[in-house]
Amino acid sequence: MFANLVQWTAAESLWQGQSLVLDPHHLAQWLAGIGIRVPMGFGVSLMPMRSPYQAAFEARSVALATGHSVVAGFGPGPVSFQSALLGRPYARPLQASREYATIVRALVSGEDAMVEGKYFSVAARLLQRPAPQVEVGLGVLRPKMAALAGEVADRAMKTTRDWSHVCDTFHGPGWVAVGDSAAFIDPLFSSGVWLGTSAAWLAARAIGAALEDAEQEQLALERFDTLYRQMFKDILAYVPFFMDPTRLREEYEERALQIQKMVTQNSRVGFISMISGVSAIADVVDFDPMNVGTSRTSCRTGTSRRPPRAARPETDTAEDSARGVCWNA
């Protein structure tokens, strides 16, 4: 669909990130094979996955198959990813990126690549074929990589590690903030609507309590703030763990279970409960800004009511979360 949009609209090119399921270059070739040939961008492909020769070869293959220009972006990737695929991380990622981009750029330009580097050594050229232009880019997070891109690549591609943000406070005189304006997590887990609507519910309860008893306004809003912030942190703490490609599926599930502090033998239930927001439903539905309490049964423990969320220790990091607490124990 997106490739067709490029054909039908003023969009310039189709961009794909590095996938660990379907290789984006293969997808581009498949699209070309079924007749959808558009300019392509790859940003950014992770260097540990392919030699610079293979990278140049793939990028030019896409240019040949589509008949359009290609922008091929590269980056060293996370340290854990480098270790997992190479045995150890690049001690000098800037140097590795310099060598890699230099080789790829020479090859896709039809030149001889003659590089003897610390990380990559090549004395080769691609077989000559007239092909549309292939530009080489480097993924840029910091100024040094930007400077390197200006030196050895055609483009600097601004990348970011984490889109997440959170406000210092979710309330003030005459206002409360919920949804993305208050707290946002990488949409990897599709948690935004759940968090936003849950926070709206919590805020409404707090505002309702404050309207009934103006003296309690500050307390009610602080309790709303504390619970909302904890729900946000629970998921946020999990994102870096989940994004670590060296982990096994069982580890993802086990960590989710620990964060959720659920009483269940089935770690998959913990994972699904966290991602769907089910595990926090009791906290949200039972939210009592005046701390009066109800007899509602907790979904998370399945047996009895837990201490109010605000009274529990906060999980600041994935490591803290990993320690876990069983509130029913």
Ligand SMILES: Cc1cc2nc3c(=O)[nH]c(=O)nc-3n(C[C@H](O)[C@H](O)[C@H](O)COP(=O)(O)OP(=O)(O)OC[C@H]3O[C@@H](n4cnc5c(N)ncnc54)[C@H](O)[C@@H]3O)c2cc1C
């Ligand atoms: C790529 C992507 C995929 C996502 N996928 C999912 C998913 O699958 N499931 C999920 O649950 N969440 C997902 N999310 C997150 C989800 O979209 C958000 O968390 C959610 O939409 C936030 O709702 P909101 O009301 O806080 O903000 P928004 O939906 O951004 O609404 C804010 C509104 O305010 C308007 N606005 C801004 N400034 C002003 C102004 N000055 N005056 C008037 N109006 C203004 C904006 O135009 C907008 O309409 C995804 C997010 C992204 C970026």
